[in-house]
Amino acid sequence: MTETLTAPAPETHPRYAIEIDGVGKTYGSGDGAVTALDLVNLDVRKGEFISLLGPSGCGKTTLLRMIAGLEDPTQGSIWLPGRGLDGLGFVFQRDALVNWRTIIENVLLPLEFKGRRTKAAYQRARDLLATFGLAEFEDRNPWELSGGMRQRAAICRAMIDDPQLLLMDEPFGALDALTRDDLNFELQALWPDPEKTAVFVTHSINEAVYLSDRVVVISDKPGRIVDITEIPFERPRPLEIREEPEFGRIARHLRGVLDGHSARRA
Amino acid sequence: MKKNPLAYIPMQVWTIVGIFAVWQACVMVLDIKPIILPPVPKVLGELFGNFGLYLRHGGHTLGNTLIAFAISVVAGVGMAIGIVYSKFLEKTLYTLLVTVNNVPKVALAPLFVIWLGTGNASKIAMGVLISIFAIVIDTVLGLRSLHPDLIDLGRAMRGSEFKVLMKLRLPNAMPSILAGMKVAISLALVGAIVGEFVAAQNGLGFVILSSQGAFRTDRVYASIIVLAAIGTALYYMMEYAEAKLIPWHESRRSHARPTAPSKPAKGPVAQPVASDAKA
Ligand SMILES: Nc1ncnc2c1ncn2[C@@H]1O[C@H](COP(=O)(O)OP(=O)(O)OP(=O)(O)O)[C@@H](O)[C@H]1O
Ligand SMILES: [Mg+2]
Numbered sequence: 001m002t003e004t005l006t007a008p009a010p011e012t013h014p015r016y017a018i019e020i021d022g023v024g025k026t027y028g029s030g031d032g033a034v035t036a037l038d039l040v041n042l043d044v045r046k047g048e049f050i051s052l053l054g055p056s057g058c059g060k061t062t063l064l065r066m067i068a069g070l071e072d073p074t075q076g077s078i079w080l081p082g083r084g085l086d087g088l089g090f091v092f093q094r095d096a097l098v099n100w101r102t103i104i105e106n107v108l109l110p111l112e113f114k115g116r117r118t119k120a121a122y123q124r125a126r127d128l129l130a131t132f133g134l135a136e137f138e139d140r141n142p143w144e145l146s147g148g149m150r151q152r153a154a155i156c157r158a159m160i161d162d163p164q165l166l167l168m169d170e171p172f173g174a175l176d177a178l179t180r181d182d183l184n185f186e187l188q189a190l191w192p193d194p195e196k197t198a199v200f201v202t203h204s205i206n207e208a209v210y211l212s213d214r215v216v217v218i219s220d221k222p223g224r225i226v227d228i229t230e231i232p233f234e235r236p237r238p239l240e241i242r243e244e245p246e247f248g249r250i251a252r253h254l255r256g257v258l259d260g261h262s263a264r265r266a
Numbered sequence: 267m268k269k270n271p272l273a274y275i276p277m278q279v280w281t282i283v284g285i286f287a288v289w290q291a292c293v294m295v296l297d298i299k300p301i302i303l304p305p306v307p308k309v310l311g312e313l314f315g316n317f318g319l320y321l322r323h324g325g326h327t328l329g330n331t332l333i334a335f336a337i338s339v340v341a342g343v344g345m346a347i348g349i350v351y352s353k354f355l356e357k358t359l360y361t362l363l364v365t366v367n368n369v370p371k372v373a374l375a376p377l378f379v380i381w382l383g384t385g386n387a388s389k390i391a392m393g394v395l396i397s398i399f400a401i402v403i404d405t406v407l408g409l410r411s412l413h414p415d416l417i418d419l420g421r422a423m424r425g426s427e428f429k430v431l432m433k434l435r436l437p438n439a440m441p442s443i444l445a446g447m448k449v450a451i452s453l454a455l456v457g458a459i460v461g462e463f464v465a466a467q468n469g470l471g472f473v474i475l476s477s478q479g480a481f482r483t484d485r486v487y488a489s490i491i492v493l494a495a496i497g498t499a500l501y502y503m504m505e506y507a508e509a510k511l512i513p514w515h516e517s518r519r520s521h522a523r524p525t526a527p528s529k530p531a532k533g534p535v536a537q538p539v540a541s542d543a544k545a
Contacts, residue, residue, distance in 0.1 A: 070422065099515070100512070
């Protein structure tokens, strides 16, 4: 006879892509313990683009890494409905391209890891690179590309397996303002997409507002969510929306929240 | 303006010619006895007059060296992988290797002859024993020094540990492995010669030892010249392997080489910052 334990019926259309429930993270123990995050609750909707904004050291990277399963929370739980960790693409702060592979070979790496590299995949990688303006660079070596081009390639690599969830840790942090604008524009053009959810870490208020459906502000010591702001702009979004009064109003609000929480430290 | 045709001869050739010239000058000016240092023409005459002999014995030594080297590479990389992935092997095998490495291995050569006889096996074993450690150490280092970002990348891509090894750790370790191989190939040659010194009827080590017994200093020098040629050839073989296998490494890209100063610099040239110190 079977036990009465039955798995809950799988949700066929989960509303959320990420469910973060009472998550905390403490590094080390005893006197040297550092609480990076404390009691974080956040449900990220499917198809949503969400940004994490906060002062340096507040735990943004920690949260992103926990979502990606690269680190375990010390409290609470994180649940990814859908394909779970298998449907995940990660873009690192430093692009993490491998030097021994050409650009297109870098992009194909995740598929090789999953044993799903095919002729069709190769074509898909080429198309993806072309979308990000790297068509002529697919056979170049990573070190022959500029920082912005490398970061684009890293995004292509994260997207090659058509992830449901794209996690990006300050991918444009090291780029100049113009290149950053370009990449922001290319990135926002991927949405709306009901099948793709993104969590984007940044220090830039403008970048967060421009890209996101919601901006989450985290305070530091310990890291807590102190504000969540909905961004109402329609997509696609031209870069010019950043000149609109509404954009300025939201940016000022976020600036106020950030300043309020860093003033306490001073 | 016409360039002097001599200018087309590479610097390396001039260096070798220079060594011979100094050698010959010493012999003539200091009036050194041929038993200590024979004149250049005598040695070169012996070398080319008996070229078949040197070719045969040189080939013999080279063969043992290459076999020992190949065994060292395969076994050394295999052990390194085991050591990196297994705490147990790290504590046992790695400790054992470090201990053995601290014994002057040359002292073990007579033992190998007792165990394996006076044939090729004892020479190959000696070559492996001397050279394998460089490969194990450098490979372990290379496999371990995968950048944390790339470790995360491997985990985020959710492949098996085998995929991480094949697609990230090993390629990442290639520069280290090749650095170890460069050292190992000359050590394998040392091992083969030491083995021949102890007991042999073949090989350059044997020729050197028996010529010394017969006071044929010219033969000793001729053998050393052949050995130098073999050693150099092996080194360039590894350089070539590097160029083919890790063209992506910082040390092999063109900007890694300091641009040649327009006038030959006096004194040592500063190490370029970009080049990998280990390579
Ligand atoms: N592996 C670790 N061991 C110990 N402490 C850590 C570790 N990783 C992060 N921390 C600590 O956790 C806190 C949050 O770090 P985290 O990297 O998440 O910040 P961040 O918000 O991403 O900062 P930044 O904007 O500068 O990247 C910091 O105080 C940091 O010192
Ligand atoms: Mg960070």
